[in-house]
Amino acid sequence: MxxxxxxxxxxxxxxxxxxxxxSAKMHQAGDHKAGDxxxxxxxxxxxxxxxxxxxxxxxxxxxxQPMK
Numbered sequence: 001m002x003x004x005x006x007x008x009x010x011x012x013x014x015x016x017x018x019x020x021x022x023s024a025k026m027h028q029a030g031d032h033k034a035g036d037x038x039x040x041x042x043x044x045x046x047x048x049x050x051x052x053x054x055x056x057x058x059x060x061x062x063x064x065q066p067m068k
Contacts, residue, residue: 005056012049016042 019042026035 005052005059009049009052009056012045012052016045016049019045 019038023035023038023042026032026038
């Protein structure tokens with residue numbers, strides 16, 4: 001059974017949030033290089049989350065379409 005798109009989107013958003021929090025902590029600690037790397041990872045996770053969200057909304061729209 002495939003993971004529903006909505007679940008994937010939520011997981012990707014969670015990862016992005018974690019990466020952003022990690023990045024913020026590192027920047028506050030003065031470790032800007034590591035902070036920037038985390039920030040890049042967060043951006044990638046955010047992009048994944050957007051793609052998954054798009055898939056999820058397509059899937060939910062498709063499920064609302066009447067069957068012909």
